[in-house]
Amino acid sequence: MNDYRKSLDRLSLEFDGEMIGPEDPRFDGARGVWNAMIDRHPALIAQCRHAGDVQAAVKLAAARDLPIAIRGGGHNVAGHGVCDGGVVIDLSLMRAVTVDASAQVAKVQGGALWRDVDAATQKHGLATPGGLISDTGVAGLTLSGGIGWLRAQHGLAIDNLLGADVVTADGRLIHTSADENPELLWALQGGGGNFGVVVQFEFALHPIGPEVMFAAPIYLVEDGPEPIRAWRNFLAKHGDRVASLCEFSTAGGEDFPEEHWGSRVFTLACVYNGDAAEGEALLQPLRELGAMSADFSGRMNYCDVQQLFDTLMPAGDFRCYWKARYLTELTDEMIDLAMANALAAPSDNSLSSLWNFGGATAAVAADATAFGDRSMGWMYSLDSVWTDPGDDAANIAWSRDGWSNYEEFGHHGRAYLNFPGHGEDNAALTRTSFGPNYQRLVEIKTRYDPKNRFRFNQNIAPKA
Numbered sequence: 001m002n003d004y005r006k007s008l009d010r011l012s013l014e015f016d017g018e019m020i021g022p023e024d025p026r027f028d029g030a031r032g033v034w035n036a037m038i039d040r041h042p043a044l045i046a047q048c049r050h051a052g053d054v055q056a057a058v059k060l061a062a063a064r065d066l067p068i069a070i071r072g073g074g075h076n077v078a079g080h081g082v083c084d085g086g087v088v089i090d091l092s093l094m095r096a097v098t099v100d101a102s103a104q105v106a107k108v109q110g111g112a113l114w115r116d117v118d119a120a121t122q123k124h125g126l127a128t129p130g131g132l133i134s135d136t137g138v139a140g141l142t143l144s145g146g147i148g149w150l151r152a153q154h155g156l157a158i159d160n161l162l163g164a165d166v167v168t169a170d171g172r173l174i175h176t177s178a179d180e181n182p183e184l185l186w187a188l189q190g191g192g193g194n195f196g197v198v199v200q201f202e203f204a205l206h207p208i209g210p211e212v213m214f215a216a217p218i219y220l221v222e223d224g225p226e227p228i229r230a231w232r233n234f235l236a237k238h239g240d241r242v243a244s245l246c247e248f249s250t251a252g253g254e255d256f257p258e259e260h261w262g263s264r265v266f267t268l269a270c271v272y273n274g275d276a277a278e279g280e281a282l283l284q285p286l287r288e289l290g291a292m293s294a295d296f297s298g299r300m301n302y303c304d305v306q307q308l309f310d311t312l313m314p315a316g317d318f319r320c321y322w323k324a325r326y327l328t329e330l331t332d333e334m335i336d337l338a339m340a341n342a343l344a345a346p347s348d349n350s351l352s353s354l355w356n357f358g359g360a361t362a363a364v365a366a367d368a369t370a371f372g373d374r375s376m377g378w379m380y381s382l383d384s385v386w387t388d389p390g391d392d393a394a395n396i397a398w399s400r401d402g403w404s405n406y407e408e409f410g411h412h413g414r415a416y417l418n419f420p421g422h423g424e425d426n427a428a429l430t431r432t433s434f435g436p437n438y439q440r441l442v443e444i445k446t447r448y449d450p451k452n453r454f455r456f457n458q459n460i461a462p463k464a
């Protein structure tokens with residue numbers, strides 16, 4: 001560690017954060033990420049307190065010619081927030097959120113979690129689209145799209161990104177917005193952590209809640225696919241106001257009748273963007289599609305909705321492998337396949353989900369953000385979650401095989417890059433998923449990170 005301190009001195013760089021090397025007792029804790037399968041040993045973990053620390057860490061890595069992994073919330077299932085042998089720029093000490101309620105803008109530091117943003121913005125009756133789990137990092141989720149409960153009316157997280165402060169590969173701190181370095185803002189809207197370390201995001205806020213209607217009727221898989229078909233048809237009419245997810249899981253615990261414990265179930269989870277009472281009436285038919293196993297529906301505070309799924313995804317010793325692909329439409333055949341996949345999951349902790357799109361998400365032009373085409377109707381994700389290393393092969397195979405099996409229903413082979421398996425398909429999927437935007441991203445990458453210092457992501461290789 002002294003060696004790195006000496007390098008900082010030689011470079012006349014100041015660093016106020018924590019430098020954690022392999023000999024430090026904090027090292028094992030600091031290198032762990034959300035997926036317990038990821039076991040990487042960086043040369044150095046630089047926990048930064050402010051943008052100046054990030055600049056120093058980037059310059060230090062450049063001087064040593066080391067690659068950089070950027071850690072936001074540490075949730076990336078491929079473990080892109082940590083690396084072997086390089087420098088981890090860890091932003092977990094940078095989680096401040098400041099809200100300008102009159103301008104309806106939030107400034108969010110690069111290591112913030114969604115729960116930080118929701119808590120700060122809801123104090124003013126405002127919110128910006130985030131994810132479904134409150135301890136996911138704002139940075140990683142946003143930079144590759146960001147699919148959450150507000151997407152029907154307010155789009156993806158990137159559609160609300162107004163600007164950012166970024167430390168680039170040469171250690172400069174620059175601002176990007178529609179008026180300043182606009183091509184960098186465009187690249188951050190889906191292009192991932194390829195272009196630099198975002199030390200602060202600026203998001204547009206919208207009046208939300210505090211009370212919203214959340215519907216979550218739960219049906220048994222063995223009772224058949226009719227509720228899912230009816231839900232699909234319902235969303236065809238109301239998808240511009242209702243963001244929804246059909247989530248397959250395994251029943252258990254006191255909220256379910258004991259005779260259903262261990263059975264596969266699906267939840268037709270919906271959030272209505274609008275008046276809660278209006279939403280309750282609109283979503284009622286989804287609770288009358290047959291005999292429910294349980295029903296978690298109710299009017300509730302937006303912040304509570306944002307934390308409802310946390311118990312399904314607790315941080316801890318879970319091993320994970322997640323894959324997702326977009327679907328053009330949700331056919332009866334695809335629903336049957338999703339039902340069969342759910343029944344075949346080797347682990348009761350695994351989830352699989354059908355997500356709807358449409359509304360404000362679909363209204364954005366393909367070339368308006370790096371993310372690309374918005375004409376996909378749906379997404380299907382297979383999230384393997386298990387604990388025993390002896391079960392690795394079976395669980396990874398379930399996600400991978402399930403993912404391959406439904407390729408024919410896919411939308412031009414495009415995938416959601418935030419559910420990247422362990423990154424083994426990144427090179428091919430990145431090209432396919434960005435489509436015609438890929439070449440423009442290569443140009444921007446070459447300009448901002450010609451040596452590919454930031455390569456632990458859905459990597460866009462710079463021109464040689």
Ligand SMILES: Cc1cc2nc3c(=O)[nH]c(=O)nc-3n(C[C@H](O)[C@H](O)[C@H](O)COP(=O)(O)OP(=O)(O)OC[C@H]3O[C@@H](n4cnc5c(N)ncnc54)[C@H](O)[C@@H]3O)c2cc1C
Binds near residue numbers: 033072080111132
């Ligand atoms: C439990 C769970 C629930 C999820 N739910 C959703 C959901 O509802 N919707 C959704 O869209 N996705 C969801 N995801 C996927 C999630 O969006 C990705 O895992 C995302 O990468 C997590 O971001 P992070 O900052 O926590 O991850 P990290 O592992 O810290 O980083 C992920 C990537 O982002 C880059 N990065 C991180 N911080 C910065 C920064 N400040 N500047 C530049 N680059 C940075 C890293 O280089 C890395 O490549 C979920 C994931 C998990 C594990």
